Amino acid sequence: MSSMRTTGDVDFHASSGFIPISWYAMDAMRYMHEYGATREHFGAVAVKNRWHASMNPLAQYRKPITLAEVLEQRPIVEPLGLYDVPGRSDGAACLVLASEEVAKSLGKPYALVRGRGFCHDGSHQINEVPNDMTELIAAKQASATAYKQAGVDAKQIDVAEFYAPCTVVEVLVSEAVGFFGRGEGAPAAAEGRTKLGGSIPISVSGGLTSRGHPAYVTSLYNYCEMADQLRGRAGERQVKDARLGLTTGELGNYNAALVHVLEAQR
Amino acid sequence: MTLELISVARTRAYPPRVSAFTQPFWEGLGAGKWQSTCCEACGKSTFPPKPVCPHCWSDRMAWKDLPARGTLYSWTRIHSAPKVFVDEAPYAVCVVDLENGLRIATRLVDQPGKDFRCGMPVELVVLQYEDGPLLGSRPL
Numbered sequence: 001m002s003s004m005r006t007t008g009d010v011d012f013h014a015s016s017g018f019i020p021i022s023w024y025a026m027d028a029m030r031y032m033h034e035y036g037a038t039r040e041h042f043g044a045v046a047v048k049n050r051w052h053a054s055m056n057p058l059a060q061y062r063k064p065i066t067l068a069e070v071l072e073q074r075p076i077v078e079p080l081g082l083y084d085v086p087g088r089s090d091g092a093a094c095l096v097l098a099s100e101e102v103a104k105s106l107g108k109p110y111a112l113v114r115g116r117g118f119c120h121d122g123s124h125q126i127n128e129v130p131n132d133m134t135e136l137i138a139a140k141q142a143s144a145t146a147y148k149q150a151g152v153d154a155k156q157i158d159v160a161e162f163y164a165p166c167t168v169v170e171v172l173v174s175e176a177v178g179f180f181g182r183g184e185g186a187p188a189a190a191e192g193r194t195k196l197g198g199s200i201p202i203s204v205s206g207g208l209t210s211r212g213h214p215a216y217v218t219s220l221y222n223y224c225e226m227a228d229q230l231r232g233r234a235g236e237r238q239v240k241d242a243r244l245g246l247t248t249g250e251l252g253n254y255n256a257a258l259v260h261v262l263e264a265q266r
Numbered sequence: 267m268t269l270e271l272i273s274v275a276r277t278r279a280y281p282p283r284v285s286a287f288t289q290p291f292w293e294g295l296g297a298g299k300w301q302s303t304c305c306e307a308c309g310k311s312t313f314p315p316k317p318v319c320p321h322c323w324s325d326r327m328a329w330k331d332l333p334a335r336g337t338l339y340s341w342t343r344i345h346s347a348p349k350v351f352v353d354e355a356p357y358a359v360c361v362v363d364l365e366n367g368l369r370i371a372t373r374l375v376d377q378p379g380k381d382f383r384c385g386m387p388v389e390l391v392v393l394q395y396e397d398g399p400l401l402g403s404r405p406l
Contacts, residue, residue, distance in 0.1 A: 017280070017351040025344075075345050075356075
């Protein structure tokens, strides 16, 4: 549904035929131009997330795929192909919130919100004053706020669930929240650093491309995965000793971002 | 600045909303005139046109011509289009940085012999559909 609607300013963008993922595709094209990233780098994210999804009974697409299969898919929004973008999903998600006193009284593991950051960059898809579009400044600032509140830094995060509809977005967010330097997110993904067992597992649920992307539900869906990870309930795809988790939600071309840092209490 | 008019033998799939305020823009564009509002207080142009300056909040805004050339910041070709655009797919769209420092987003029009690439110079053109104009960019 949502990934196929027209988008942007209704007077001056929508008539040209922009769709939500076309903005991410333009991020990809620019990022490749500036940093020499390749379709193989982005494809590695799709392969990795499908592998994660193969261990998630709730995931929409669970059959493992190869990099060659990702690269041979038909183009959807160049340079992104079918497996770089989300399919259509329906879904529901639910979290139970309680005061810490109540959570403690149950005698079971729970997760605490340690930090929260929100930022809107003030633009509608693009900033009329040219900026670095692939920097995702809202995610950068929101995560800085969340880290500060939590009293932690990016290096301490054990697991992350991003709102990343396309493979390229996961790469860009991994840089914006400080896991990798600019231009290093793509090679890091290709080297396996973001997979289960890597230095910072991302989208262990399978992410939006494989777990599924029921738009409007997706942000909360990410928190469900994080709640499972931090309570040690993620089964085969459990990140060992996960204590600090980071989640993101967004709108536009990450023009706004909401970032949480959560902590396991066991 | 007068832009080249390119005839397109169809109607616009998703015509823009036109308000009393934006009517001068669309009427002008139909005649190749590329303009937006410029702030008389701080001198900065803005696009889309606005009745209040986003830089200094002045409401002393006047229509002013914009440069017809810029640089291709990024682009994509959309193969899977929403139902309303499916007859035009695949089609390309882009983000362009104009020579006066404004960033805009438009359709991207083929120029035979020129592959699209980030950083290439482009010029703005008017796509003259049967029912009205749309802005486009084309490699130089």
